[in-house]
Amino acid sequence: MIEVRGLMARAGAVELVRGVDLGVRGGGVTALVGPSGSGKTTTALALLGESAPGVELRGSVKVAGVPVVDERGVTLEAARLRGGTIAYLPQHPGSALNPARRTGAVIKELARLHGATTVTDAVTKAQLSPERSVLRRFPHQFSGGQRQRVALAQVLACGPEALILDEPSTGLDTVTRMRLVQELAALAADGMALLLLSHDHDIVRALADHVVMLDDGRVTAQGTPQDVLPAPAAPAPRRKPAPAAPPRLELRNLTAWLRAGGRGEVLHDVSLSLLPGGCLGIAGPSGGGKTTLARCVAGLHERHRGRILLDGTALPPLRRRDRTQTRRVQYVWQEVRGSFDERRTVLDQVARTAVRLRGTSPENAAAEAADLLARLGVAPDTARRPPAALSGGELQRAAFVRAALARPDVLVCDEITTALEDAATGRVLDEIARLRADGTSVLWIGHDLALLARVADELAVLDGGRVVEHGDLGRVLEAPESDTTRLLIRAARPEKE
Structure with a gap:
């Protein structure tokens, strides 16, 4: 279905x-x-006959026997294959969604245009509800994980042969990750060809029959997942409980909603605290209110009641x-590309925090x-480029x-x-440890329970906007009390059937 030679x-x-x-x-x-x-991503986009500005493609790329790239570059046939024959789901779904259009209207239009499937079939396969109340939402009314599924539903509505x-x-x-594995x-x-770009080795082991390893633009290894991927990491040792201290951050009876007038509640009476130098992990199903909680703490979500205290003083x-x-309170959000100005270099924008x-x-x-970026594996020459020239990681x-x-x-x-791949993740965790040693408190929102344990x-x-379980991380993972937590733990490692 897809054949790439000498790209x-x-x-x-x-x-x-x-x-x-x-x-x-x-x-x-x-x-x-x-x-x-x-x-x-450069390799994946080449299968569509696409590339970043200023990038030239050469080699041989064929999809369903049709040349997409040849020795002269992108062929004229490439454009007619996109969508119906081969489709692409980007890493950050915000770039694939129209913020001004309702979800259902876009999916319906794509399904009618390609005539390959129905709206209900596309959204169901993407693990979205086909209810009218869901399809009438705009992209900003979904969580990050839900937007990923909306983008997938749009792609599936085109009925592609390769994805x-x-x-x-x-x-x-x-x-949801386990269900995604099952659906893919x-x-x-059913005969669809899938090319999966992922740092999630559990997903790769569960889905892939062949793995190609790239490094510095070259293929360094390929074979089965067992041949190419490193063995799964051993479980992290249990942490000792943090010593008692006055909380640095407190959430008291926090309730938040999406729409004016208190409608569309996404958080219900949440009370949590975070010690100086401590790290509180927040987990739960997509759409459960995790990002809304983070935005409330950062001061970006104003439709809430309750109290947010920093060292006992209310935060406006x-x-x-x-x-x-x-x-003192800094926020690193999930979809970062939209937070950078494409007209300025990344280094200039990063350094501006310390200046301001x-x-x-x-x-x-x-x-x-530049020093901290280099410690994290982003070279100075790379940091001096505009954001479009950098990878998502x-x-x-x-x-x-x-x-x-900001030294928050x-x-x-x-x-x-x-x-991020495992090595880059490890470098980030090392910097987190340094910040915590200097007294920074960390609120860590994540779906990877193994990473949370580290x-x-x-x-x-959080489930349905409510705290269904809270306590020492080791205790929660070893002896969960809520059905939600038990389900998350069981689903943490998808197995290939």
Whole structure:
């Protein structure tokens, strides 16, 4: 179905992809894995005959026997294959959704245009409810994980024969992730060719029959998941409980809603606290209120009641916070690409935090930013590029550095390692540990229970906007009391049938 031979991608004098060979048969699942910036997305976009501005493609790419790229570059036939023959689900669903149109209207239009499926079938396969109240929502009224499913429903409405999925498990809780594996396996069983780009090795093991490893634009290994992927990491040791101390951050009876007049409640009477230097993990099903909670703490979601206290003092909305309050509470959100200005370099934007919030000179701020970015694996030359020239994983690390340079007292992290391979994730966790040693408290929102076990002291589980379980992380994972927590734990490692 898909055949790639000697694919090259060049931006000026820089070679981004060098002689890549891979294939995906109908009914098969090939996984493309490797570090951030290794060329995975560039390779995937080439199958559509697309590339970033200034990138030239050469080699041989055929989809359903039709040339998409040849030695002269992108062919004229490439455009007619997109959507109906081969479709692409991007890593950050916000880039695929029209913020001004209702979800159901877009899916209906795509289904009618291609005539391959129905709206109900597309949304059901994407694990969305076909109810009218859901389909009438705009993209901003869904959680990050739900937006991922909306984008998938749009793709499936086109009825493609081949599907490229770029980090499809981003923002999904373990239960939805398990169901996604089952649905993608069903699509492959029906004859669809799937190319999976993922750092989630559990997903790759559960789905893929062939794995291609990329590094620095070259294929360094390929074979079965057992041959190519490292063995699963051993469980992290249990943490010792943090010593008693006055809370740094407190949420008291926090209730939040989406629409004016208190309608569409997404948080119900949530009370939590976070100690100085501590880390509270927040887990739960997609749409359970985790990101709304983070936005309330950051001052970005004003439709709420209850109290948010920093060292016992009430925090106002962000627009009324002074510079000190802004510096003390920093937020790294899930879909980071939209938080960068495409007209300025990443290094300049990252360094600006230290200038604006700490009064650091521009020269010293740039040096500090470059040093921390380099420790996280983002080279200085890469950081001096505009955001469009960086991978999703590189931008995630840049967004983390931008917040860390404020030297905050509370750092809110919402799924900040979803685009990172294990080594890069480890470097981020090392920096988190350094911040905590200096007294920074961390509110860590995530779906990866194994990762939560490495970073958090306590765990709160949200379901339907309510705290259904809260306590010492080791106790919660070893002896869960709620059905939601037990289901999340059971679904944490999907197995290939």
